[in-house]
Amino acid sequence: MMRDRIARVALATCADFPDLEAPERLVLDPLRDRGIEPVPAVWDDPSIDWSGFDLVVLRGTWDYAERLVEFMTWVRRADTVTTVLNPPEVVEWNTDKRYLAELARHDVPIVPTTFLAPHDAPVLPTSGEYVVKPTVSAGSRDTARYLAGRDDAVASAHAERLLAAGREVMVQPYVDTVDDHGETALLYLGGRFSHAIRKGPLLESGAAPTTELFAQETIDPRIPTTADHAVGDAVMAHLTGRFGTLLYARVDLLEGPDGPMVLEVELTEPSLFIQSDDGAPGRLADAISGRLG
Template identity: 55%
Template sequence: MTNHHQPTRGEPRVALVTCTDLPHLDPDDRLVLAPLAARGIAAEAVSWDDPAADWSAYDLVVLRSPWDYALRRDEFVAWAQTVPTLVNAADVVRWNTDKRYLAELSGAGVPTVPTAWVAPGQSWAPADSGEYVIKPAVSAGSQDTGRYDLADPEHRELAVRHVRRLSDGGRVTMVQPYLEAVDVVGETALLFLAGADGLAFSHAIRKGPMLTGPDLGVDGLYKPEEITPRTATPEQLAVADRTLAVVPGGRDRLLYARVDLIPGPDGSPVLVELELTEPSLFIGHADGAPDRLADAIVTQLARRP
């Protein structure tokens, strides 16, 4: 990688945006560096909050692993608005970094996990039974996320404490039923990348279950994931298309999108999250995916004036 303080002449410059915890990018993201170099593109990792970064020096600024933004979302969104060559664009970042977008998607007819929203200071009482997931509306990875069996008195108390802790921090809480199919079938992530004819399906992966119990307030942005390739079904692809059709500004200006699905109680796929800001793209789990991501970046460069 080149030094982002020294301009490279004669070739497009692309910043791959990361955070100070990952100064050399996530290992999966590093797989795109060689394909970009082969296409004559100089790419380098730059932390989004680096005060020395000159974002105007780049032909394209690609959000990849700025995974420390969750507790600084306002600052992150304000920063995004200052970068005209950012992909995905700042208005998408604002919309997608608060998971209350799920309510908008549900209202548009997208099958989503039923979600109750608890505003800061709002009272909340747990249900008498059932397994539920509690997490903040603004989060990265599985931080501040827990799974609770509300028939268990200890879990009920821990769930109340979890909501209170988020509320005391001024954060909106999400409460969702735990979809048991994830324990057997897992979660399916469908990855889409920009192409000459717009956003196109690239590959899919399976994520194994990650939540084993309550969140006890222990820090940790990154939890181990069990990732394997998966073949997307026509039904999953149809739900993904319905989801992407609701993206503000249209799907075809996006560099990438990740649609995360879990089977609902009747077995049909329901949306868990739509990741448009800083998703892991799992390009190391699909043949040709690093080259497809490099080509997507080339496509975005060609769209710039």
Template identity: 55%
Template sequence: MTHDHQPTRGEPRVALVTCAELPDLEPDDRLLRAPLAARGVRVDTVTWDAPDVDWAGYDLVVLRSTWDYVARRDEFVAWARTVPRLANPADVVVWNTDKRYLDVLSAAGVPTVPTTWVAPGEPWQPPERGEYVVKPAVSAGSLDSGRYDLADPEHRRLATDHLGRLGAAGRVAMVQPYLHAVDTAGETALLFAGGPTGPVFSHAIRKGAMLAGPDQPTAELFHAEQIDPRTVTPEQLAVAERTLAAVPGGAERLLYARVDLIPGADGRPVLVELELTEPSLFLGHAEGAADRFADAIVAHLPTT
């Protein structure tokens, strides 16, 4: 569809951006519509790769369920660079859609999962024992990811095959030790909504373990997750805030952020992922969350 309007000083217009597989957004993102309408904001749902969209006609373009970008990252980031008022900004999208950003955060002192990167064509010698996760550096929704017990010869073969498939497709692979606390404590996702000086903590959820074994091919956009509300600890919040403080260009530009943590071997929180592109915000799992994120969107609208 074509949108040929220009931003006005009257009714602000916001695009919530999705993918062709989810033309009406995913259910959680739909919760933003009513609070935005209540704040006098007109909301359109637009597919990121739809032709003839006048992106400059929006006061703000908000990335949401663009979950098909993984196989087309170059095209996606090129599109992001053409959108004048994109949230989160295009340079953040470029940085955050390749998980090698973990090295940047680790160098800044953020506790992260130790990661080995394997480029296409590079050899990989699997450790003799231990459980490890293999996944691509550009991925979403736990797709193309597997968990392997490397003391098992069959799992060693499957892990090597997995890396070979990724390399043959031209994809950088990442290998990380499996954090067993995810099987008991689960993964904690801390959600932040942008404020005047940077993202402000909104709420948190618990996700159950996602990977039960080797990678299994699927046509889904993402694997289903078990979600429950969670109360964060001061230590978790401190790690999340340290993570956001290390974002290149400054966290004050961010409309939203999600920080995913799992207890490490010593029980202290370790960063698994920092989601700044198209994360699920789990608005339906915390009272007032949709209103907080709607307020953040309004605060990011241009003032003139």
């Protein structure tokens, strides 16, 4: 549809990256080529009038995890004066990894997960390596890998600290195929598969959680297997049925004994790794353009 003026699209980011990180900036020129004015905008900057945008796309709001209520309030409020994508109900669903249990109920293979609520005693595995992390988190923050029998005291203290702060905790076996095979992320733009990447392992055995806004990642292009595609497509089919077509989605997989398992689904502010595929910046711009007018 033709617009009678240039559409303005806010790319919502955080105060640490007010102009977006370099890879995310790769969508700016393709948007301009499509007659759209892209504006990086810090989500918690009180001086911004969100009604001045035709669309707000969540791109780099990486500091929301410890401020979830404030972030959700902003997403919902902004969505009353413009359109926020992905939409508030999707963000709400996605910011708490208890959605993994829902996917499992719909026969999607997930990394085996035990959830602990704040009143629960932290019962931890008695053998093998495992991961403790909050259900609301991003960038590997507050996430650590432990060895049963060696790290029990530290692991319990970690879980208890999160639970005492009112946060829910998840415990998973450490999926050690990540050490060489890595993690596979499938990127979907406008509801369709776009590209994939390999992410190297992030957790060192017994090391404390990262103190950065996000842990440093090693990213390479990857061609997914048929099984990877099947799991990613099953997640997308479930999401599309629940929420309609999503502007962007990332499905992260670890390789288990019986094939790929979902580690997480990123629908809020995922790195989309558009730097890893020549066509991806244009596909993201097309998907955004398709949501205007």
